[in-house]
Amino acid sequence: MAMAASTTEGEPMMDINTTPLIDVMLVLLIMFIITIPIQTHAVKLDLPVDTGQNTPPPVDPVKNKVVITPDNQVLWNGSPIDLVRLRQYLDITQTMNPIPELHLEPDGQARYDLVDRVLAVTKRAQVEKMGFVGNEKYAGAF
Structure with a gap:
């Protein structure tokens, strides 16, 4: 380490001695490294095997x-x-949370009575998110 040359003799040195601080920090670092346990244990898990016959959930x-x-x-x-x-x-x-959307797509040739009964079932089930899909098919009907 370099030392600053002082101009006057007997004057106290104003620089801090950092060597003991570095030594203490190195000792603490070595202590932390030694005290950390080595992660050598393993956890055995039996994971499910995909059989290819799993059907997706209906909802x-x-x-x-x-x-x-x-x-x-x-x-x-x-x-x-x-x-x-x-x-x-x-x-x-x-x-479910969040509630999934329900898309209703009645065909133009389907009986109105059946469509009405499906709408009644959705109303009784208190469906919150519902939309009609395929309305563009009826654009030229009227």
């Missing part, structure tokens, strides 16, 4: 689509269902 957490076909069949996300099962699925969606 999508983001959006669900109800289609009424021309042959008067109600489809929930592409799977045929009856009105009782529709009500069960709608009740499940209303308990």
Whole structure:
């Protein structure tokens, strides 16, 4: 280390001696490194194996689509269902957080009576987020 030359003899040195501070910091660093336990233990987990036969859940957490076909069949996300099962699925969606959207797409050739019954089921289930999809198909009907 370099020392500053003083001009007058007997005057006290005004610089701080940092050597003991560095020594103490190095000793503390070595103590921390030694006292940290080495992470050598392992946790054994039995993870599930994908069999490829898992079916997706019938209720999508983001959006669900109800289609009424021309042959008067109600489809929930592409799977045929009856009105009782529709009500069960709608009740499940209303308990989720956040509530998924319901997209209703009735075909132009479907019976109005069935569409009305589906709307009644959605009203009784108190669906909050619902929209009609495919209205552009009816633009030239009137």
